[in-house]
Amino acid sequence: MDLNFSYGGRDGANQKIINVNANGTMTYTNQGGTQGTNAFGMTVSYAL
Numbered sequence: 001m002d003l004n005f006s007y008g009g010r011d012g013a014n015q016k017i018i019n020v021n022a023n024g025t026m027t028y029t030n031q032g033g034t035q036g037t038n039a040f041g042m043t044v045s046y047a048l
Contacts, residue, residue, distance in 0.1 A: 006031070 003020040007028075015031040 002022055003018075005018055007016045007018055016028045017031055018026065018028045020026050
């Protein structure tokens with residue numbers, strides 16, 4: 001199952017759309033606001 005969700009930054013001004021694919025890959029797209037060039041970390045957990 002693929003997951004698609006938005007992530008709002010701590011300042012509430014910038015947002016990313018994050019896609020987590022069933023094959024284990026993850027992509028993201030900036031959706032406006034001031035976007036930095038720094039990497040970000042994310043942890044995803046789910047129940048089986």
